[in-house]
Amino acid sequence: MRRTLFAGLLILIFAGVGRAQLRVELLLEQKQYLINESLHIGVRLVNHTGQTLNITGTNWLSFTVEDTEGYFVRRVRDTPAPEPFEVESTYMATQWIDIHRAFAFRENASYSLRARVRIEQWNEDIYSNPVKFEIIRGTKLWEQRFGLPGSGQPNQPEIRKYILQQANYLDELQLYVRVTDESENYVFKVQRLAPMVQVSRPEAQIDTLMQLHVLTQVGRSQFLHLVVDPDANMILRNTYEGTSRQRPQLRVSPSGSVFVAGGVRQLRRDDLPPSPIFTRPLPEPPPSEEGAKDADDAGSNDTPELTVPPDASTPDGR
Template sequence: MNKIGFCLALLSASLAPLCAQVSVEIVLDQDQFLYGESVPAAVRITNRSGQTLHLGAEANWLSFSMETGQQPLIAKNGDVPVVGAFDLESSKVAIKRVNLEPYFSLDQPGHYTVTATVRIRGWDRELLSPPKGFDVIEGSKLWERDFGVPPASGASSTEPEARKYVLQQANYIKGQIALYVRVTDPGGRSLRVVSLGRMISFSRPEAQVDRFSNLHILFQNGPRSFSYTVINPDGAVVVRQTHDYANSRPRLKPDPDGSINVQGGVRRMTANDVPKPLAPPEDTPAPPPNEVTPPKH
């Protein structure tokens, strides 16, 4: 064994007991993302050290690195902010949730791997998570429309800012199709990417822009169910509803005043509605567990 190999073996042997006491894991809700889409990640820190860990006091206590097969390290746009000191007792798990997309240059389709590093104050150690892989993919364009951004209330009349709505679909593993809205500037730079959810393969999405430059999308996401979403010029979801096929199929209907509504079918209240329903449906799922929970053995 050469000198470098011997040193690495010693390092691995010295870190093995520590990794068994405190473990770090990255969890992703999905393993494929459209270019520009948010990449939400959860970092699970499990403490079995027999002592309370004091975490989060330093700005760099939790950091991330990313790489691809083409680039050993992906350029950063900034450090992922994870602020707030807390104590993690032994036999407990802490979960920190972040969005990685704004802080890394994920502008090329391909396979990426991300690693989290936790620094424990007083231990003089860095704990690395196993690399977690995901793919950035290109979607196919279904529809696009240029529009002008309405002026703010009370603002003087000037030439409107030009933007574009782009409706895209992405084909995922096992034949699943997801629908997205991308808001871009005139040069094609993405300002926001919004996931609309899964769509059945034979659905033909309807898209229309109202007099306030809001985008209305209606598409079929189940055998008899349709998803209706309204996106404002900034890419924010202002309406999300579910409509079921009853005596007629739901469709978008423009009114003479420039507004757009859903005609036909019947609306079904769900826990995912925007705005939230006044009385949550009976089948509303339970809220997520607290951020610090006992680990699974």
């Protein structure tokens, strides 16, 4: 009887130590989101248990969301868990998952999110500390229906809608694009485009490829030319500087192409596609003995992070 009791106590002690040495952290890309904007959650496992953890099974990860009154938010669909992976002792690994379609979020509301990670080899659940975020409301500035190229019957193309919205993100005015179906009942994607200037209104034009061109002022004399495809993916971002004679403006050619007239193009590191001037490799400086020693000493006490490939089964918002 004493041996059985002693063995049971050892199991409980080991389980408690294991829980203490395995930490689950949640990472947020931002603290505020527009409704239907992608809400990527990073689930980080920090392993100091002294053993390799095998993260397996179809339900090793789940989330719960509460509103400010403590009520659980209704789940509208499951979030598939990423593929199984291993986390060696003294390492950490992070998986990113988009949960914006998994719960019935509301505008102008604050939420608290918590994750549960199932460790099958221990038969234990490990919980993260909660993280908080807000869903904010946007104001519609412009909208336009368009036919999706190559969709539907010859006389019945799929109709979608581009919508430009503005919202106060962390007390700064931001411009967003939303792509929906014709009725706005289904949202394909919401993309944050750029900061806005209060006194300026963005220009918008659709080209012959049904791509949306947006020209928006982001500074005293600085403008961004942005191009978004019918899935709300940004494919071009260029910067222009206005002059004393003329500010940049969108123009449409007789063939239907859209271009920027006026202003001076500025090459920047955040251009999309990248400007060739910033993509050329720089020559590496010769290593010094002192620099090599500093590199060996730096980060010796940090927990290295494993690279975990993203799960192909995670919903892409379609």
